[in-house]
Amino acid sequence: MKAFALTRAKDNAQAIATAAKATTAQQGAEIRFIGGGTTLIDLMKLNVEQPKTVIDINRLPLDKIEALPDGGLTIGAVVRNSDLAYHPLVRKNYAVLSEAILSGATAQLRNMATTAGNLLQRTRCMYFRATDMPCNKREPGSGCAAITGANRSLAILGTSEHCIATNPSDMNVAMAALEATIHVRGTKGERSIPIVDFHVLPGNTPQRETVLEPGDLITHVTLPPPAPGSRSLYLKLRDRASYEFALASAAVVVTVADGKITRARIALGGVGTKPWRSTEAESELTGQPVAQAVFQKAADAALRGAKPQSQNGFKVELAKRCLVHALKLATQTA
Amino acid sequence: MLAQARSVSTVFAQRSVKEPLPSSASKDAVPVTLTVNGKKHDLRIDPRTTLLDCLREHLHLTGSKKGCDHGQCGACTVHINGRRVNSCLCFAAMHEGEEITTLEGIGQPENLHSVQAAFVACDAYQCGYCTSGQIMSAVALLKEPCGPEDADVKELMSGNICRCGAYPNIVAAIQSVRQNAKPQKTG
Numbered sequence: 001m002k003a004f005a006l007t008r009a010k011d012n013a014q015a016i017a018t019a020a021k022a023t024t025a026q027q028g029a030e031i032r033f034i035g036g037g038t039t040l041i042d043l044m045k046l047n048v049e050q051p052k053t054v055i056d057i058n059r060l061p062l063d064k065i066e067a068l069p070d071g072g073l074t075i076g077a078v079v080r081n082s083d084l085a086y087h088p089l090v091r092k093n094y095a096v097l098s099e100a101i102l103s104g105a106t107a108q109l110r111n112m113a114t115t116a117g118n119l120l121q122r123t124r125c126m127y128f129r130a131t132d133m134p135c136n137k138r139e140p141g142s143g144c145a146a147i148t149g150a151n152r153s154l155a156i157l158g159t160s161e162h163c164i165a166t167n168p169s170d171m172n173v174a175m176a177a178l179e180a181t182i183h184v185r186g187t188k189g190e191r192s193i194p195i196v197d198f199h200v201l202p203g204n205t206p207q208r209e210t211v212l213e214p215g216d217l218i219t220h221v222t223l224p225p226p227a228p229g230s231r232s233l234y235l236k237l238r239d240r241a242s243y244e245f246a247l248a249s250a251a252v253v254v255t256v257a258d259g260k261i262t263r264a265r266i267a268l269g270g271v272g273t274k275p276w277r278s279t280e281a282e283s284e285l286t287g288q289p290v291a292q293a294v295f296q297k298a299a300d301a302a303l304r305g306a307k308p309q310s311q312n313g314f315k316v317e318l319a320k321r322c323l324v325h326a327l328k329l330a331t332q333t334a
Numbered sequence: 335m336l337a338q339a340r341s342v343s344t345v346f347a348q349r350s351v352k353e354p355l356p357s358s359a360s361k362d363a364v365p366v367t368l369t370v371n372g373k374k375h376d377l378r379i380d381p382r383t384t385l386l387d388c389l390r391e392h393l394h395l396t397g398s399k400k401g402c403d404h405g406q407c408g409a410c411t412v413h414i415n416g417r418r419v420n421s422c423l424c425f426a427a428m429h430e431g432e433e434i435t436t437l438e439g440i441g442q443p444e445n446l447h448s449v450q451a452a453f454v455a456c457d458a459y460q461c462g463y464c465t466s467g468q469i470m471s472a473v474a475l476l477k478e479p480c481g482p483e484d485a486d487v488k489e490l491m492s493g494n495i496c497r498c499g500a501y502p503n504i505v506a507a508i509q510s511v512r513q514n515a516k517p518q519k520t521g
Contacts, residue, residue: 001382003362003380003381003382004381004382005362005381006364006381006425006427006428008428034425034428036423037423037424037425037428038405038420038423041384041423041424041425042404042405042423045403045404054381054425056428058428082417086479105493106408106492106493106494107418107471107474107475107478107490107491107492107493108405108408108411108418108419108420108471108493109405109420109423109493111417111418111419112419112420112423112424241488241489241492242488242489242492243492243493
């Protein structure tokens with residue numbers, strides 16, 4: 001690991017002012033905030049991340065989960081994943097979020113990992129993690145070893161000829177289906193970013209993963225009030241039963257009235273270069289009866305743009321079946 | 335297909351880039367006071383020093399083990415303020431003022447923690463390398479929201495790998511403590 005200076009931020013303003021001196025907030029950032037460290041320290045040990053300055057934000061007052069007057073929820077940036085997953089309001093109103101978080105990582109990692117850190121979780125693409133291999137995300141212009149290499153676990157949606165890295169987060173998928181808003185403070189003040197706009201597609205700049213700029217500090221995430229009468233769940237398919245990244249996952253939030261789907265929010269994980277909200281699937285479901293054929297049409301719509309690689313073609317069908325099954329579970333009457 | 339799966343898991347188990355352990359004599363060393371098993375330690379450490387390396391190399395508390403050094407195996411599990419974490423993914427200097435507990439702090443040979451006694455009684459290990467982490471995880475699990483079934487325990491213990499495959503006895507040991515603990519709590 002390369003040497004770095006470790007500082008502790010006294011307050012948000014100081015953290016932002018210090019981090020604003022970096023030339024980028026993306027891959028290669030010279031200054032990094034550290035929360036749980038579960039991604040950053042791992043990547044620093046691999047020399048994939050080599051910050052010169054690491055700012056500890058764990059003691060900033062960003063650790064609260066609170067109900068909002070409108071019935072929604074606000075979640076601080078350094079709230080631990082385990083605290084979020086087990087929070088009574090999350091279990092009651094946002095089951096999909098609790099299930100998604102508990103389906104990921106391990107009890108130890110969830111005790112460490114933070115809300116903001118999970119939003120910024122880095123890909124598990126093995127070429128990104130191995131500094132002796134080409135990777136456009138880690139080293140722009142060096143090429144993508146995954147496209148011609150071991151790509152079984154990599155993305156089929158939102159890819160480009162430069163990068164097919166999967167966004168590995170489960171939490172992000174649930175947040176996408178819940179239409180979370182990311183609240184950021186930076187050198188120019190505060191702004192609120194819908195999660196669908198927070199992560200960006202790799203295109204020809206895969207080193208850029210989010211809209212964050214130097215100095216931007218995620219302060220909290222808000223969730224809108226739960227849709228009345230809705231049910232939500234997270235279904236994750238993977239190579240082993242626990243502590244494994246998704247091959248395909250589905251976060252669904254659906255409302256059914258008189259046998260018809262009146263509202264649906266759908267996001268897929270394990271298949272996209274970003275948490276994959278599928279408004280195409282939502283359109284196919286809205287106003288339609290609860291029926292296998294409808295679910296199938298929605299799944300077909302969600303995967304219509306899929307571009308499989310040499311080893312991950314199975315993900316197209318797997319993701320479809322995952323979504324169909326998730327919809328079946330979420331709409332079945334008790 | 336098997337060959338592919340194997341190559342992937344090899345990379346997931348990738349080792350750190352080999353560099354010498356950061357020295358406490360480094361010009362970048364910072365002062366830090368850590369509270370470990372109730373005892374305060376004033377140290378000067380390189381900021382790169384993980385909590386695991388600090389415990390083992392500086393404080394000579396070698397109960398916590400280094401397996402993967404990437405948060406994948408759980409051999410380094412310790413408690414910070416009563417919650418289990420992977421000490422290999424913590425910078426020691428970030429944990430000033432917190433209560434750090436290692437295996438040495440939860441029981442001694444003449445005074446075993448109930449989980450340690452259950453591991454002995456159930457033969458919940460073979461080589462023993464993962465056992466410290468397993469026990470630290472199990473002790474924390476007793477206070478976590480965990481369902482009653484073996485499957486619930488297995489799920490919450492998935493961050494602790496045992497390459498000898500002592501899993502059935504590990505689950506039995508944990509369940510024996512949980513089942514014995516329940517009547518005591520309600521009574």
